[in-house]
Amino acid sequence: MRTLTLDIGNTTVKYGCFEDDVLRETAIAQTKEQVGEVVQRWKPTHVILASVAGPTDTWAADLCAQVPGRIVEFKPASTPLPIRNGYATPQTLGADRLAAAVGAAWLRPGRDTLIIDAGTAIKCDWVEGGHTFRGGSIAPGLRLRFQALHTFTGRLPLLEMPPTC
Known part of the structure; x- marks a missing residue:
């Protein structure tokens, strides 16, 4: 089974191509057309969409x-999850943060995990015991x-981002 995962962010679309449980490819796309090219080349069976930039219905x-x-x-x-969402207001939670928590729980089952994600925003999140997003x-x-x-x-002058960030 081939699964394409899309993380639609404020700046770019990150994607991962999975064959069964193995990540085969990952990259960044700038446009829907580039994502379409990945779909044509990869030919996924299923797609998982997550977005912090707006609704995903047109993508779907x-x-x-x-x-x-x-x-x-x-x-x-x-969305049904393999972990408990202990966030007080789940309707306000960014999909990227919860998706990262699901991934952390899968990578570190049964263990407390701190997730740090640095992009447009810097997010620090906690998965307790490998099963509850806090x-x-x-x-x-x-x-x-x-x-x-x-x-x-x-x-203070406007500083530019270093090219490696």
Whole structure:
């Protein structure tokens, strides 16, 4: 079974191509057209979508015509999970944070795990005992911090992101 996972972020779309439980390919796409090229080349049986940039219904509709199996839209408040979501307001939780917690629980079963994800925002989240997502914190990422310091101070220049970040 081939599964394509899409993490639709504020800046880019990250994807992973799985064959059974093995990750075979991962990369970043900038457009829906580039994702379409991955679908044509990879020919997934199923797709899992997660987005912090907005609803996934148009993505799901576009993929429906190209993928024979299920299109799962990962929604923190309603998607069945292999872990307990202990977040107080699951309807406000970003899909990226909960998806990372599911991955951490799978990689580290039965163990407490701290997840740090640095992108547009820097997120630190906690999975307790490998089975309960407890939440964490979210703060501006490096680019947002640079912009804020430049905009809201009198003399600090706008710094650019190093190319490796």
